[in-house]
Amino acid sequence: MLVPAARYLTYTEAVVLYNELLQADIVALVKAHGPPSLPYGEGMYYQLLIEEALVEVAQPLLTDFEQERTAPKLPRCPRCGSLAVAPAERVAWWRQLLYVGTTPMRCATCQNVFAG
Numbered sequence: 001m002l003v004p005a006a007r008y009l010t011y012t013e014a015v016v017l018y019n020e021l022l023q024a025d026i027v028a029l030v031k032a033h034g035p036p037s038l039p040y041g042e043g044m045y046y047q048l049l050i051e052e053a054l055v056e057v058a059q060p061l062l063t064d065f066e067q068e069r070t071a072p073k074l075p076r077c078p079r080c081g082s083l084a085v086a087p088a089e090r091v092a093w094w095r096q097l098l099y100v101g102t103t104p105m106r107c108a109t110c111q112n113v114f115a116g
C-alpha cells in the first residue's frame, strides 16, 4: 500500500526529495494535492507517496529533509559560497534600486555584493 511520505511540498522540494529517495533505491510517486487551486495552479502542493514497507528505510531521510526544509536559511555568498556575509553598509544608489525590497549583503571573503 502507498502511504504519504511528505506533504505540502512545492514542486522543487518534491523533485529534490524524489531524487534523494531514488538514490536510496526508494521509488516514490509524486502527486499533486491540496485545496483546489486558483486558475493556473497557483498554490498547488505536491505529496510523495512511498510503499508502506519502505517507510522505515526512508524515515531518516525524510526526517533530514524535513529539518532542512524548515530550518532558516543562512545567507551565503552566491559567488564563493562563504557564510561570512553581513548586510552591506554603503551601497551604490543603482544597487539600492536593483535590490529594492531585499537587504543588500556583502561577502567578507570576496567583497561580492548581492541581494540577501
Ligand SMILES: [Zn+2]
Residues within 6 Å of the ligand: 077, 078, 079, 080, 081, 082, 107, 108, 109, 110, 111, 112
Ligand atoms: Zn563571496
